[in-house]
Amino acid sequence: MSSTLGGSKTAREMKDERGPYGRVGQVVGELDDRLGVAKGGRVFLDKIFPDHWSFMLGEISLYSFIVLIATGIFLALYYVPSATQVIYHGSYAPLHGQRVAESYASTVRISFDVRGGLLVRQMHHWAADIFTGSIIVHMARIFFTGAFRKPRELNYTIGIIMLIIAIFEGYIGYSLPDDLISGTGLRIGYSIAESIPFVGSYLASFMWGGTFPGNSVLPRFYIIHVLIFPLILFALIGAHLTLLVRQKHTQFPGEGRTETNVVGSPMFPTFMAKTTGFLFMVAGASALLGAFAQINPIWQFGSYEPYKISYAVQPDWYMGWTDGALRIMPAWEFTAWGHTIPLEVFLPAVIFPGLVFNIALMWPALERRMTGDNALHNLLDRPRDRPKRTAAGAAFFALLFTLFAASSTDVLANYFHLSLNFTLWAFRFLTVLVPIVVAFVTYRLCIEMQGVQGVGKRKRANIVHRSASGEYSTETSAPRPDDEHSELHPTPVPDRIDIEPLVSTSAADAANGASSPTGARQVTR
């Protein structure tokens, strides 16, 4: 800046002093002097994000996490993590004068006496379901397209760990109101901890602070739910995204796409607009669900009391597969030498989930060993081109879905007027059969799809003509737009853009097919 002694300057002079990019250019300059941001910053603004719908699944997880943080802060201002018995005096008449846990009373208070509280509570629960669900679907996308292959095994591992934490975080959060259903869930959790050989009773007694229901579980679960797990998730999300930026996105094969480049739209402004918009859409969808779809109406369940229970007790859906495994497991308790190993609990509720997550964690290494493929991969697979992996993954998910369905044996028996014995045995067989059948069918489907010409393309009509002399001939109808998948050839992001004046090639030019540097007809604004 020059001296101001010369008196006031005209706006024109001020503008000239700031250079061609004005105030923004000046700020960039000052920041760059101190932090050296300009070079990396420009690269960051140009960063290319591949455009494919399946790439937004992880974004749903990220944005529902933000919704969870925002709504969670609101709830934490009113929730009281205490099992102390109090007399309920609130605006929900049916509970009036009843002895309830303080945490339950505070959750009912959030639902009925805090303005907007019911909405935020339901948004929080829905966002938690969206969070876990989108992580699972995102993980399935990563798995079936082979995005976990070298060099991205570490990021895949981080993702699975976040899924495990998300499931526990959901279970703990679901338990916090201390209503009758979640209290039963806690009781089952306690018994599962108890079932572990050697250390089980110590583990349960230490975690809950004594025999069930203990007196420290709610404050402990509360601090884990609102601080410890979110903090770990926050750090892991940071690592997940850092690795993503460092290793860049994978992409599907296509026009101009190779193992050594990325094709898509630039960070600023295109991707930033789309992804910020998506954040708002995820938040909006959570709010709409919270407004119109009732979830976990704890005031109908009542406060937890250890000797009470309700019919059709089921955990939240992401725990359902372990509950199904517990149901179909035969009653094999092993006793010897004065000790008991409750295999009927330990196998389905500890060993089996442990196996599921360990196989998921080890898959990249297993596949690398089985295929001997140690190369770097940036182009994604089509699931049909890797029939064995696709079949294995489909069987894995089929097993979990069957067990999930098995967690409703009693409801199904009731609904379809079957005997409980029948539904139980049906699920025992289905748990073995369904994954095998799904694996076989998936494998065959993949092989068949590989052989079909033009799969994924729209069928074209065959037009049959009859000539005057009675001869028949056929011809294929002309292709309509979208019949054939076509892609434009990608170009680098231009270094400088003509911004002044805003040129819009006239409609006439466009119609004439005026050529442009990208080789395609285009409109500029």
Added chain:
Amino acid sequence: MSDADHQPSRTKVPMPIATLDDPHLGDAARNPERAEGIIALIFVVAIVMVAGFGAAYWQNWNPWILGGTMGAGLFLLGFGLTAWGKYLMPQGPFVEERHVLASTDEERDSMAAALVERSSVVVKRRKMLGGLFALGSGIFGIVAVFPLLRSLGPVPGTSFDRTDWRKGSILVDSNGRAVHKDTLVTGGIMTVFPRGFQSNEQAQSMDQTVLIRVQDTDLVTESGRETWAPLGYVAYSKMCTHLGCPVGLYEQELELLVCPCHQSMFNVRNGAVPQFGPAPRPLPQLPLMFNADGYLAAQAGFDQAVGPGFWERTTT
């Protein structure tokens, strides 16, 4: 990315927004003003909605209006912004080269050399110091486990084996009312606790016992339990031997206690032996008697641990 990738080319080029050849964006490219108008309309509706959200909060309207306006407002703001990004911002496709993550062979060797040489030359020469440091941190690690874990809760000891039922404990309901010999009719059922422990959650959890009047004459559920069910009153621990849920359902016709959690079923007439489901053991039976006033009391406590299995549970 190397410097060469961003050599400033001072030539200004028009940035393509959308190309007419693109099958998905052709319409927007031909008529961007129309796309802009539609997005503007979406934003206007969104503004109305978020303002409505404010009004709904201020007026304390019901949660449907509160959430509906908020959700619609946020969703439309997001939808408009995404549409703006998709139809009116440069789509390319643009391409960027990947930089190679791996370093050169020299750089790799150099790092490995530093690790190997320095540890063998500098660290291993002072083996004793290293050993002492490892010993110190190891001891701390082991010691630290105790305050971290041990203080969390009491050592279980025999707490899983014991309930508050004793010889002579009077059976009471959750309000403390004792059970007289006429309290239940045949087929009747109630939950009982030992008197004095009926309103403590921790005690309720371990002591909860289900009392059923199966018939109006003495019942023998098993040999050796001839006097345990006077006048057909039989009592079992209400804690399921599978996962500890209260065995809260009673199928009166079949005389089966059913656990709603995982559908274990116990026959009350033959000692609550599991008939179905994953429960591995019968529900422990509480021996009953009538005291001088005609009220039900326990002859003794349970003869085994109640509830689910655990490592220290004895087999006898």
